[in-house]
């Protein structure tokens with residue numbers, strides 16, 4: 001997997017089909033409030049792959065579940081907008097305003113936005129055949145008989161490259177290999193022709209060869225079906241290979257975003273730079289130590305004051321980064337970053353207050 | 364898969380033999396032998412047995428032969444339906460037990476079904492609405508059910524139904540059916556009498572099952588396949604019933620065999636209090652009176668029923684758990 005993306009990524013200049021604005025999802029626990037997602041914004045266009053990257057615990061999965069409206073209690077989307085342009089519609093609807101348990105949201109879930117995630121083993125029920133679970137997904141959104149849905153499921157399995165789909169359909173997930181399982185998962189996610197696919201660490205549990213195959217499959221399906229993909233990963237290598245644009249998250253906050261080329265060649269935020277340094281390079285001497293990011297992610301209840309990254313940041317400015325929160329501001333016309341190295345606290349647009357500083361309207 | 368069933372069958376048979384040996388040992392356990400016990404019971408009622416007569420009886424019953432031959436003689440009789448003689452009742456053991464074994468099975472199975480019928484929905488509710496008021500109420504009632512001995516519950520209910528309604532809720536049959544042969548009327552009479560003792564018997568087990576179901580389901584609700592199901596756009600109630608509840612139910616199949624002896628031993632005191640015609644009180648009395656052929660037979664029968672229950676729960680478990688099935692095929 002090349003660490004640096006080759007060629008100019010496609011960057012469609014059209015209206016976004018999904019636009020997330022200042023999303024805030026909190027878990028209200030007895031011990032305190034976990035701000036799992038704390039003001040994230042991004043746009044997603046048709047045929048685009050948007051990478052969301054960050055270490056584990058940074059709120060990537062919660063972002064995905066917030067978009068789908070399936071954050072489990074005691075978690076709750078407490079602020080922001082999730083604007084979706086429904087198929088063929090002109091104006092967008094705000095999913096965050098819908099009742100997550102209501103029929104309108106359910107009609108979108110799985111039909112327009114689908115999810116594939118990390119553990120292909122535990123993502124299937126072991127008590128039902130994979131066919132049962134795919135057919136169910138099909139019939140939730142399409143008026144097909146069981147027989148028709150079964151045929152469609154077999155076609156889908158064929159499409160994602162499952163050999164002998166008419167036999168595999170009656171097997172259980174534990175009878176399949178990890179790679180096959182993830183293919184079946186992709187088939188199920190695509191069963192109702194969604195326009196947006198959220199893939200949450202889709203290859204993390206797979207070995208390198210299988211990982212490459214699944215990524216190839218996603219790319220191929222994206223071309224065939226004009227899919228927009230939100231690819232969530234902690235692996236900058238996967239981002240390099242797949243993403244057109246990147247959102248870097250740290251402790252629920254978006255710290256940097258931009259086209260993949262700029263993120264790789266001209267990273268602005270120290271956290272992005274550390275993530276890039278932790279990619280194994282093909283040029284590195286064998287057995288040389290892999291660079292890891294110093295320090296560890298703070299406990300979610302104990303978010304540090306100021307910039308959340310400052311305790312681990314090698315270039316933090318004492319007296320500033322540890323007390324004030326940087327705003328997320330544009331850098332040039334394609335990138336955005338929240339870091340005092342790039343915007344002084346009294347830059348062109350003053351923060352209205354210390355804590356609301358991270359809110360931003362322009363991406 | 365057939366090989367597995369066959370293995371379980373062999374295992375069940377071996378266990379049955381072991382149980383029969385234990386039952387035989389129990390019969391032989393008290394000092395003295397059957398003839399001593401017989402003589403004691405005769406003389407207790409003023410009769411006399413001479414030494415020569417006693418020797419004759421010993422030879423007649425084969426008590427002078429080695430133990431293993433005695434065991435074979437005994438087990439041959441058992442297989443043919445001859446369970447020996449109850450010295451206390453002065454009647455063949457099979458006559459003394461009569462319908463009681465089936466009454467025990469009926470009331471135990473009823474109590475087990477009742478605990479499941481109560482515990483599963485309550486357990487599901489408590490897990491899905493964890494820390495809700497309902498969950499707390501059921502938790503409290505559940506611990507109450509666990510803490511209060513069920514014979515006390517039986518006594519309280521007996522007392523109040525007598526004081527308030529003047530009704531005697533004991534027994535499994537109305538007076539007019541007590542000695543009648545079986546008929547539809549008698550079955551209906553039994554059905555009417557079953558719920559109360561069944562409920563009392565079921566309470567302790569129900570409280571336990573609620574805890575198990577709640578914990579199982581809470582575990583399952585956190586699993587990724589639940590998120591998958593939600594992300595498909597399924598209705599929440601359907602998600603929960605189809606996937607995590609299904610998974611949480613699996614361990615219950617293995618409790619079928621284990622519940623049976625639990626309920627039977629639990630039923631002894633209840634049966635005494637509510638004068639239920641089960642083998643429980645009989646077993647207690649036979650042990651007190653050292654009526655060993657009767658006691659041994661009851662132990663044997665309950666043991667064999669437990670083996671059957673375990674075998675059935677093995678089969679059910681295999682039927683409901685695809686992983687187990689696949690492992691057996693592969």
Ligand SMILES: Nc1ncnc2c1ncn2[C@@H]1O[C@H](COP(=O)(O)OP(=O)(O)O)[C@@H](O)[C@H]1O
Pocket residue numbers: 027029034035036054055056057058059060061062063072073074075300
């Ligand atoms: N069910 C939950 N209850 C409490 N906190 C949660 C829950 N799910 C996630 N969180 C918290 O939200 C934060 C983000 O989690 P997540 O989105 O899963 O991270 P990741 O970036 O690894 O996907 C973490 O700090 C985690 O502790």
Ligand SMILES: [Mg+2]
Pocket residue numbers: 057060061062200201
């Ligand atoms: Mg995650």
